[in-house]
Amino acid sequence: MxxxxxxxxxxxxxxxxxxxxxxxxxxxxxxxxxxxxxxxxxxxxxxxxxxxxxxxxxxxxxxxxxLQVVPYKGSLPSSVPTDPLIYRFYELVNVYGTTFKALIHEEFGDGIMSAIDFSMDLQREPDPKGDRVKIVMSGKFLPYKRY
Amino acid sequence: MxxxxxxxxxxxxxxxxxxxxxxxxxxxxxxxxxxxxxxxxxxxxxxxxxxxxxxxxxxxxxxxxxLQVVPYKGSLPSSVPTDPLIYRFYELVNVYGTTFKALIHEEFGDGIMSAIDFSMDLQREPDPKGDRVKIVMSGKFLPYKRY
Amino acid sequence: MxxxxxxxxxxxxxxxxxxxxxxxxxxxxxxxxxxxxxxxxxxxxxxxxxxxxxxxxxxxxxxxxxLQVVPYKGSLPSSVPTDPLIYRFYELVNVYGTTFKALIHEEFGDGIMSAIDFSMDLQREPDPKGDRVKIVMSGKFLPYKRY
Amino acid sequence: MxxxxxxxxxxxxxxxxxxxxxxxxxxxxxxxxxxxxxxxxxxxxxxxxxxxxxxxxxxxxxxxxxLQVVPYKGSLPSSVPTDPLIYRFYELVNVYGTTFKALIHEEFGDGIMSAIDFSMDLQREPDPKGDRVKIVMSGKFLPYKRY
Amino acid sequence: MxxxxxxxxxxxxxxxxxxxxxxxxxxxxxxxxxxxxxxxxxxxxxxxxxxxxxxxxxxxxxxxxxLQVVPYKGSLPSSVPTDPLIYRFYELVNVYGTTFKALIHEEFGDGIMSAIDFSMDLQREPDPKGDRVKIVMSGKFLPYKRY
Amino acid sequence: MxxxxxxxxxxxxxxxxxxxxxxxxxxxxxxxxxxxxxxxxxxxxxxxxxxxxxxxxxxxxxxxxxLQVVPYKGSLPSSVPTDPLIYRFYELVNVYGTTFKALIHEEFGDGIMSAIDFSMDLQREPDPKGDRVKIVMSGKFLPYKRY
Amino acid sequence: MxxxxxxxxxxxxxxxxxxxxxxxxxxxxxxxxxxxxxxxxxxxxxxxxxxxxxxxxxxxxxxxxxLQVVPYKGSLPSSVPTDPLIYRFYELVNVYGTTFKALIHEEFGDGIMSAIDFSMDLQREPDPKGDRVKIVMSGKFLPYKRY
Amino acid sequence: MxxxxxxxxxxxxxxxxxxxxxxxxxxxxxxxxxxxxxxxxxxxxxxxxxxxxxxxxxxxxxxxxxLQVVPYKGSLPSSVPTDPLIYRFYELVNVYGTTFKALIHEEFGDGIMSAIDFSMDLQREPDPKGDRVKIVMSGKFLPYKRY
Amino acid sequence: MxxxxxxxxxxxxxxxxxxxxxxxxxxxxxxxxxxxxxxxxxxxxxxxxxxxxxxxxxxxxxxxxxLQVVPYKGSLPSSVPTDPLIYRFYELVNVYGTTFKALIHEEFGDGIMSAIDFSMDLQREPDPKGDRVKIVMSGKFLPYKRY
Amino acid sequence: MxxxxxxxxxxxxxxxxxxxxxxxxxxxxxxxxxxxxxxxxxxxxxxxxxxxxxxxxxxxxxxxxxLQVVPYKGSLPSSVPTDPLIYRFYELVNVYGTTFKALIHEEFGDGIMSAIDFSMDLQREPDPKGDRVKIVMSGKFLPYKRY
CATH class of the missing domain: 1.10.260.40 (lambda repressor-like DNA-binding domains)
Known part of the structure; x- marks a missing residue:
């Protein structure tokens, strides 16, 4: 199995x-x-x-x-997802990727937002013009080590 | 130009x-x-x-x-980004893609989170164990039309 | 199953x-x-x-x-479809893609035609030179949010 | 040039x-x-x-x-388009591709809708809930020749 | 099945x-x-x-x-075929592709050779230096519609 | 140059x-x-x-x-051509690829049709229902050597 | 089977x-x-x-x-092989590909070395610094036909 | 430069x-x-x-x-070469790849033929039925280290 | 099996x-x-x-x-790994690839580090700021043969 | 520039x-x-x-x-490197990827070796059978956060 x-x-x-x-x-x-x-x-x-x-x-x-074994991660069957809901997130990375990079570097310098020391919260955000999906992501900033 | x-x-x-x-x-x-x-x-x-x-x-x-012309969008030179900062976002889509899908469908039914009627806020989140990157995303839920 | x-x-x-x-x-x-x-x-x-x-x-x-569960969408086995009937639609996107973009932006400004708030009607269009396939698509225009 | x-x-x-x-x-x-x-x-x-x-x-x-020379056609820089407006059309092919196929075959038998003997009309469709993009496509049905 | x-x-x-x-x-x-x-x-x-x-x-x-249902067409397991016999035909498209295009446009103007209203005949062509494969293809020319 | x-x-x-x-x-x-x-x-x-x-x-x-130097051959900018005229030839390879293989093997045994010792003739074939493109290909059959 | x-x-x-x-x-x-x-x-x-x-x-x-039927040829599961032994041969094609081309054209003119009218012999070559693999390939030169 | x-x-x-x-x-x-x-x-x-x-x-x-600097190696513009002469070598790797592997392992055990401690000789082999290209490759066998 | x-x-x-x-x-x-x-x-x-x-x-x-047969090697299901742990190693090759090349050539001249005559040791490296993974790789330098 | x-x-x-x-x-x-x-x-x-x-x-x-601006990282022109020296590192990831994963998880549990809080040392290791390249990598272990 x-x-x-x-x-x-x-x-x-x-x-x-x-x-x-x-x-x-x-x-x-x-x-x-x-x-x-x-x-x-x-x-x-x-x-x-x-x-x-x-x-x-x-x-x-x-x-x-x-369930107690560390899995081989990656939940998508293709490198560009075909499902419209998931594709929208891929599209955000594509459209905003260089923006994430520019703003994090402006605030923190060279490094990354961790995807491991990371948590996320997804909620319904009521809105009279149509409810919204609200996602709060929080990842530790990891500076590139100089050596 | x-x-x-x-x-x-x-x-x-x-x-x-x-x-x-x-x-x-x-x-x-x-x-x-x-x-x-x-x-x-x-x-x-x-x-x-x-x-x-x-x-x-x-x-x-x-x-x-x-700058006043609508651009051909997409800011990345390859479908899987090589830059480590941007890749971490791609990784989140890869690892959490089916989770986004499952939770949005559980809360809202069939549809998507809009990447067009969408806004985002990126802030430094001070933390004694190391400051964190906090990103709040808000996208309108769009239900699939039945016809 | x-x-x-x-x-x-x-x-x-x-x-x-x-x-x-x-x-x-x-x-x-x-x-x-x-x-x-x-x-x-x-x-x-x-x-x-x-x-x-x-x-x-x-x-x-x-x-x-x-049938009551939201499916993982995407009906094609490859990113460029091999079936000639379906390929013709892919070809239309390839040949007319930038035309769709130019004309929708000229009429509506920056935004997209929704593929979610979308409906479609496919009919036979009788024609003495050979009947035609007539497809009417209708998708809500979604303007890019400024924030 | x-x-x-x-x-x-x-x-x-x-x-x-x-x-x-x-x-x-x-x-x-x-x-x-x-x-x-x-x-x-x-x-x-x-x-x-x-x-x-x-x-x-x-x-x-x-x-x-x-402009008087037949061009090498294909207007997109990648096989899966990154621009959100154009991608939505690719997504329609992906989600509805097998539906196009099933319905055209049900109505006409084996064959295709021509992308050459083809015309298209794109209009604004006023709607109180938000104007819509209306696209009418008309392509000649071409039956597969038996020989 | x-x-x-x-x-x-x-x-x-x-x-x-x-x-x-x-x-x-x-x-x-x-x-x-x-x-x-x-x-x-x-x-x-x-x-x-x-x-x-x-x-x-x-x-x-x-x-x-x-056998009476219209199949999802495309007989090859990869977009560039690995089988040497079939690859030679792919190679002909690769080497002669722009030649087909130039000569058909010179003779007929903008349009294509139909792969649907199409027939083909494959025969052995006896030759003292070694028999040859002779393939005769016949496809209707379809001019691009202006509208 | x-x-x-x-x-x-x-x-x-x-x-x-x-x-x-x-x-x-x-x-x-x-x-x-x-x-x-x-x-x-x-x-x-x-x-x-x-x-x-x-x-x-x-x-x-x-x-x-x-022009007197042997060129690096291959005339297409992508492995699956986007130009509709050239794509139709790719489609023929895709749809008829296994048919070419089956019929050549039935007639000649294991081997290939040469794409080097090869010639081709492309003509207009007048037809009251619309003129046709006629292509005659002739390639030497090369049997696989046993050793 | x-x-x-x-x-x-x-x-x-x-x-x-x-x-x-x-x-x-x-x-x-x-x-x-x-x-x-x-x-x-x-x-x-x-x-x-x-x-x-x-x-x-x-x-x-x-x-x-x-075993008596002509097989669909191609023995590798991916277009760039992952197995180190087989990859070394792919690497030779990658590093020496243009060298093969330059030297065969210098000696024979435009044409190819046949991979069909071809034989090969693989032997151990004793060597005090470590035995070597010796491969002798022999393929008929096929000149491009002019017509 | x-x-x-x-x-x-x-x-x-x-x-x-x-x-x-x-x-x-x-x-x-x-x-x-x-x-x-x-x-x-x-x-x-x-x-x-x-x-x-x-x-x-x-x-x-x-x-x-x-010319005295170690170059970034790899002489081909695409992972599957389009030039017919070079493709034939790629085809040999594809058709004979698992054969190379089986025979080298049978003779030497687990390991590879080096593509670095490697030499090659390419000659014309006169033949009444048409001259042949003869290529002799010699690469050191490198056994996988156990540790 | x-x-x-x-x-x-x-x-x-x-x-x-x-x-x-x-x-x-x-x-x-x-x-x-x-x-x-x-x-x-x-x-x-x-x-x-x-x-x-x-x-x-x-x-x-x-x-x-x-287990006694030489396997077809390559342990990953895709050419760019999706699992975050394994991806980090791929990222190191991507970010440091040209650095490995520059430093090995500076020290040894043209050649490679063998991945066959190779051994590796992976240990926990205690560290008050968080334990570290320490990997020691040792591969024989193989100079390119001149001939 | x-x-x-x-x-x-x-x-x-x-x-x-x-x-x-x-x-x-x-x-x-x-x-x-x-x-x-x-x-x-x-x-x-x-x-x-x-x-x-x-x-x-x-x-x-x-x-x-x-030089003071954070660069878009990734030093390789293709996702699978063609240069033999760099490829050997890619090969190590391919052959040992699941081994890295298994051993790090056995020692540390679910998490990754950081490629950001990371340092590396590359030295010549003298050896009578031929000098070796020795690379010591040290990356912080980052456990997956539970929340």
Whole structure:
């Protein structure tokens, strides 16, 4: 049983049991963002978290073991995503990529925003002209080491 | 004079005049995020904004005209960016792409977060363990039309 | 059972039962364009629509559940399509892409035609020199937000 | 002087002379869609049309000659376009590609919609919820020859 | 059963029954070129033709049904073919591509040779220095429509 | 001066002098197909042929020298051509590739049709339903050597 | 059973029976180079050779039939090989490609070295500083036909 | 002046001075294979060799300096070469790649043939049925280190 | 059973038996780096080593045989890796590639660092500001042969 | 003047002035690894360092300014490098990529080795069987944040 098969099984069982990502997240005491990423094969669960999820979703032992192994990350089937929702994020990187770079360097100097020491929060932002998706990202600035 | 040449000229003149993106943004009354994107060839300036920038950066008339034309967007030289700072954003799309999709659909149903009716704010977030980059994105949710 | 397997099953069962896309569309009260896209794995059905289609095509429960899940969109196996009928549409984008851009910007300013708040109608256009395919597309214009 | 250089020159001169694509189209008695495509390097002008455009945009003789030569077509710098406006059309091909195929085959049998014996009309469609872009495409159906 | 599986089954059964493409073509009253393409998943058979082939090759009902459905065309596993025989044709397009273009435009003006209203004949051409492959292609010229 | 620059110069001078490919071919006593390919940078001229062409098109000595050097072949700017006329030939390889292979192997056994010991003739084929492009290709069959 | 499955079966059975490629080659009276290529899915065996190999490796009838069919050639899973041994040959083409071209043209004029009328011999070359791999390639020179 | 410009200059001057690769090789006391590769930008000349070549080809001092710098190697403009002569070598790697691997491993065990401690000899092999190109390659076998 | 299936089986059995890579390495008397690479399908085990691993991980005979065959190397599913840990190494090659080249040539002249006669050691480097990964690579310098 | 042009100028002037990377590094008080990367366009110099280098290499003011700007990083012209020396490092990532991942996760848990808080040392390692290149890499381990 590969990790991809575990992910497919999680998606199917979650649908059948009518559980939300938020409910699964609360069950293991993590944010919905981290939990969803983990269950979609991008993060590593602790033994207890894996057991908890395994019970909620009725996963076999082998799947519960797999959830504790660090996965080979990358959730997209092609380097330029075809799904319109995900493509919009790729488009933001394409349109705003050099802007991110210019503004972070102006504020911090040479370095990067970590994608590892990173957290994220996604919320509905009510708006009379149509509700909005609000995403707050926070990543540690890492300066390039001189040596 | 192509738009790329205008962008290169802006970067060079800005460097020589020791102006920041923030100062340029204030001069035209827009956010630093939108202004930087515009000056890096991704957005369209009004006639007055273009004139203002043209004076600050001593651009020739042809460049000022070009800034008012809608550009062919996309700021990266390759579909997978090689620059480490920009790559981290690509990586976030790759690792969290299916998570964005799952959570937005759970909250809003089928549709996307607009990358057009969109705004962004990038700030330094002080932190004793090392300051962080904080990015707040806000995009209108657009539901798929049924017909 | 993945969504791709549901799509293959729909195509096979439709063939065997000699149903047309138009008949399936009428059964769920949507246009033939939206319905075909949905049944080919690109749109999301309501619970009733999924049930209706499930009965007409004798689909198993799992397939009916899947039709209510937002799919990972993108219907083509390669970024440049090899099928001649579909390639002609890609060719139109390639030949007329900059024309679409120039004319929409001339009429509306900077922004895009939405592919989400979008509808389409495909009809036979009788013509003595040979009938024609007539496609009417209608997408909301979305102006780039300044901020 | 290559055809690309002619195209760049046309875009620059048109900007300076504040002419619209529609005005250029009227001057040569063709639709704005065909004319824009031709001036962006995708179609071939007659000797008179080239002369007319040459005078309006003050092009050198060499450019006027080039406009009468059949160009190497394809207006995009990459196989998947990065510009958001153009990408939306690529996305429509990606999401609706198999739908186009299914519906045209259902109506006409095996064959294609011609991208050569083809015309197009792009208009503003007023709408209280926000104006829309309306595109009408008409292409001859070409059945696959059996032999 | 997908169309690819039908194609593989046809190739296997033809081998076992020691039938040639020419014999199969004669059985359905079409040329060997069209018939081979159809049986390799590129063209659509009529109900009678599919039944005839089904009997000759002992295909199951599902395969016979599939042969009457318009296939997703494109017979090669990669955009640049690796098989030496097929690559030589790709090489001809690469080496002679601009020559085809120049000569067809010189003779006919702007337009294309149709690959749909098209037929082909492949024969052995005896030659004392070594027999040759002779291919005659005939495609309708389609002029670009002006509008 | 690179070979590409020689090719561009030939195309420009030919246009200015209103010469056809056929006239150039007759001047050097070769077919229009071979001559066009040679002048578009795919074949090698003899010293006399290069001198003849050089006089007709008023080429500088350096260009005449270059025409006698074996060029780096391949006339297309991308592995999948974007020009519709040339793409149709690529499409024929894609749709009929496995058919070419099956029929040549049925007639000749394992081997290829040479693209080197090869000639081609392109003619207008009058037809009341619309004239056709007729292309006759002849390439030596080369059997795979066993050793 | 596809040809790839036949190849995998040959590799597995050969391992189990502890036979070498050289022994298999001798059994069918061909060189080890041609035989290995054939058994790895790149060449076509005669009926007797296929039978002989089938007995030695205990292959089923279907596999023996497949070995007599001309395969779709190309033995590598990616256009740039990842395996270090095979990559070194790709590197030689990359580093020495223009050298092969320059020297063959200097000696023979315009044309190619055939990869079809071709043979190869691979031997150990003893050397006190470390044994060497010696490969002798021999391919017929094919001059470009003028017509 | 980049190394590519040096290479282009060498090719042009060699043509004008009617020197062969063999003559250039003899002048510096190396094989024609190594010398051609070096002059085409793939190897590094000693100071004396560079001076010798510089005099023969009348190169400027800057070019002579460049010839002594280790170049960024790789002589082809695309990962799959389009030139038919060079493609045949790529095809040999594609068709025989797994054969090279199988036979070298059978003879030597796990390791590679070096492309660095490597030499090559290319000769005309007279043959009544048409002369052949004979290439002898010799590369040191390097076993994978165990540690 | 392909080598990929052997690798998946090793990963699964190792997880179930709670063995570390270090323990497996000690069992066969090699370094943890070489052993891990070997068990992940990149190196070749001796008969004894394969037997030892087979017993520890309870592998079937066929898997034990496969471990003694030289594998088709290359452990990544895409040419640019998506996994963040592995991508960082790719990034180092991208950012420092020309630096490696410049410094090795400055020290050694033209040649390469062998990736075959190569060993590696990976250790934890304790550091009060956060522990570090220390990797020591050692590869034989191979000078380009002149001939 | 782009950063690439600055890099080319540095390489040319360094050659003419016969300076080594090590000498340049000492002049600015950094390691030879960091300095070479910086001068090849991958790191950012301080004002004093840029001035120092500018004097040593006689760079114009504009180049000295550019050296203080954070560059768009990535030093390779293609995603898979063609230069043999650099390719060997890419090969190490390809062959050992999953090994790096397995061993770092075994030692540290889920996270990465930083390529930003990173240093490197490259030395000659004398060896009677042929000197070796020794590279010591040290990167901070960054654990994935849970939230």
């Amino acid at each position: 590969t990790r991809n098969e575990v992910t497919e099984m999680i998606v199917t069982h979650k649908l059948r049991k009518k559980l939300t990502w938020l409910q699964l997240a609360k069950a293991i005491g993590q944010s919905k963002e981290w939990t969803t990423a983990a269950l979609l094969g991008q993060m590593t669960l602790s033994a207890e978290q894996a057991k908890e999820i395994g019970e909620l979703l009725e996963l076999p032992t082998e799947a519960i073991e797999q | 192509t738009r790329n040449e205008v962008t290169e000229m802006i970067v060079t003149h800005k460097l020589r005049k020791k102006l920041t993106w923030l100062q340029l943004a204030k001069a035209i009354g827009q956010s630093k995020e939108w202004t930087t994107a515009a000056l890096l060839g991704q957005m369209t300036l009004s006639a007055e904004q273009a004139k203002e920038i043209g004076e600050l950066l001593e651009l020739p008339t042809e460049a000022i005209e070009q | 993945t969504r791709n397997e549901v799509t293959e099953m729909i195509v096979t069962h439709k063939l065997r039962k000699k149903l047309t896309w138009l008949q399936l569309a009428k059964a769920i009260g949507q246009s033939k364009e939206w319905t075909t896209a949905a049944l080919l794995g690109q749109m999301t059905l309501s619970a009733e629509q999924a049930k209706e289609i499930g009965e007409l095509l004798e689909l198993p429960t799992e397939a009916i559940e899947q | 290559t055809r690309n250089e002619v195209t760049e020159m046309i875009v620059t001169h048109k900007l300076r002379k504040k002419l619209t694509w529609l005005q250029l189209a009227k001057a040569i008695g063709q639709s704005k869609e065909w004319t824009t495509a031709a001036l962006l390097g995708q179609m071939t002008l007659s000797a008179e049309q080239a002369k007319e455009i040459g005078e309006l945009l003050e092009l050198p003789t060499e450019a006027i000659e080039q | 997908t169309r690819n599986e039908v194609t593989e089954m046809i190739v296997t059964h033809k081998l076992r029954k020691k039938l040639t493409w020419l014999q199969l073509a004669k059985a359905i009253g079409q040329s060997k070129e069209w018939t081979t393409a159809a049986l390799l998943g590129q063209m659509t058979l009529s109900a009678e033709q599919a039944k005839e082939i089904g009997e000759l090759l002992e295909l199951p009902t599902e395969a016979i049904e599939q | 690179t070979r590409n620059e020689v090719t561009e110069m030939i195309v420009t001078h030919k246009l200015r002098k209103k010469l056809t490919w056929l006239q150039l071919a007759k001047a050097i006593g070769q077919s229009k197909e071979w001559t066009t390919a040679a002048l578009l940078g795919q074949m090698t001229l003899s010293a006399e042929q290069a001198k003849e062409i050089g006089e007709l098109l008023e080429l500088p000595t350096e260009a005449i020298e270059q | 596809t040809r790839n499955e036949v190849t995998e079966m040959i590799v597995t059975h050969k391992l189990r029976k502890k036979l070498t490629w050289l022994q298999l080659a001798k059994a069918i009276g061909q060189s080890k180079e041609w035989t290995t290529a054939a058994l790895l899915g790149q060449m076509t065996l005669s009926a007797e050779q296929a039978k002989e190999i089938g007995e030695l490796l205990e292959l089923p009838t279907e596999a023996i039939e497949q | 980049t190394r590519n410009e040096v290479t282009e200059m060498i090719v042009t001057h060699k043509l004008r001075k009617k020197l062969t690769w063999l003559q250039l090789a003899k002048a510096i006391g190396q094989s024609k294979e190594w010398t051609t590769a070096a002059l085409l930008g793939q190897m590094t000349l000693s100071a004396e060799q560079a001076k010798e070549i510089g005099e023969l080809l009348e190169l400027p001092t800057e070019a002579i300096e460049q | 392909t080598r990929n299936e052997v690798t998946e089986m090793i990963v699964t059995h190792k997880l179930r038996k709670k063995l570390t890579w270090l323990q497996l390495a000690k069992a066969i008397g090699q370094s943890k780096e070489w052993t891990t690479a070997a068990l992940l399908g990149q190196m070749t085990l001796s008969a004894e080593q394969a037997k030892e691993i087979g017993e520890l991980l309870e592998l079937p005979t066929e898997a034990i045989e496969q | 782009t950063r690439n042009e600055v890099t080319e100028m540095i390489v040319t002037h360094k050659l003419r002035k016969k300076l080594t990377w090590l000498q340049l590094a000492k002049a600015i008080g950094q390691s030879k690894e960091w300095t070479t990367a910086a001068l090849l366009g991958q790191m950012t110099l301080s004002a004093e360092q840029a001035k120092e280098i500018g004097e040593l290499l006689e760079l114009p003011t504009e180049a000295i300014e550019q």
